[in-house]
Amino acid sequence: MLSYDELMEIHARVRFKHDETGRLITGPLLFIGTTAKGIVERYHQTLDKDITNELKRVVKNSPWVDNPNKVNMVKMIQILNKERPVERVYAGPVYVFDDVRGKPTEAVRITHENIELLEQHFSDYVEDVDVGQPVFAVVRDRVAVSLCCSAVQTSIGAEASLRTAKDYRGRAYALDVTTAWAAEIQKLGRIALFSTAWNNMSSQAIARKLELKQYGVELELR
Structure with a gap:
C-alpha cells in the first residue's frame, strides 16, 4: 500500500x-x-x-x-x-481509486476501429485518441455520450479526464465510464488518479460516488 x-x-x-x-x-x-x-x-x-x-x-x-x-x-x-x-x-x-478490476461496466473501449462513435459529442477529441489511451465511452444509440481517458500519464500512473454530453448528465454514466478506465489502468499495473478544483462541485460529487480516497490537496501558482 x-x-x-x-x-x-x-x-x-x-x-x-x-x-x-x-x-x-x-x-x-x-x-x-x-x-x-x-x-x-x-x-x-x-x-x-x-x-x-x-x-x-x-x-x-x-x-x-x-x-x-x-x-x-x-x-x-x-x-x-x-x-x-x-x-x-x-x-x-x-x-486515488481503490482496486476496481473486475467491476462490471457498460463502457466500451474506443480505438480507431470505432472512433466514429465520438463524432457527435466529442469530435474535438478524435485526434487525441492515441495519446489518451486507454479511452472508454458509454454508448447510446451508436453515439458516445460519456468519455473517460488518460489526461496525463507515465509508466507509473495516469490521471482521468472525464466528459459527459450535456443532455446525458445525471444518469451515472460518468461513474460507469470512469470505473472502466480505472480498471484498465490498474490491469496495466499503474496507479489510477483523479483530481479536480475546489469550485468543481460536480467532479467532487463523482469522486464521492466512486468512493475515491482523497490523499491530499494541491496548489498551483502559474
Whole structure:
C-alpha cells in the first residue's frame, strides 16, 4: 500500500515533466501538494535561484492543514511577482481509486476501429485518441455520450479526464465510464488518479460516488 506522500509524488510526476534535478519543465511556477503527513513541493526550472530559495523558506515555515494557508499563499504570490506576474491560482483535492478490476461496466473501449462513435459529442477529441489511451465511452444509440481517458500519464500512473454530453448528465454514466478506465489502468499495473478544483462541485460529487480516497490537496501558482 502506497503512502499518501508517495501518491502525491506520483501525482506530481504524472502531471508535470521534471528535469534531472527535480525541477519542473512543464506546469506551474510553483506546485505544492499537501497530505496529512507532509508536503511535496516543486519549483519551475526557469525561476531565479534567489526567488526559489525565498519560496522554499516560506513553504518550510507554513502551517499546512487541509488547505494552503491563505496568508502564506499571498506571500508566495508576492515573491513570484518579483520575477513575473502570477496569472492563475489553482487548488483542489486529489484522489486515488481503490482496486476496481473486475467491476462490471457498460463502457466500451474506443480505438480507431470505432472512433466514429465520438463524432457527435466529442469530435474535438478524435485526434487525441492515441495519446489518451486507454479511452472508454458509454454508448447510446451508436453515439458516445460519456468519455473517460488518460489526461496525463507515465509508466507509473495516469490521471482521468472525464466528459459527459450535456443532455446525458445525471444518469451515472460518468461513474460507469470512469470505473472502466480505472480498471484498465490498474490491469496495466499503474496507479489510477483523479483530481479536480475546489469550485468543481460536480467532479467532487463523482469522486464521492466512486468512493475515491482523497490523499491530499494541491496548489498551483502559474
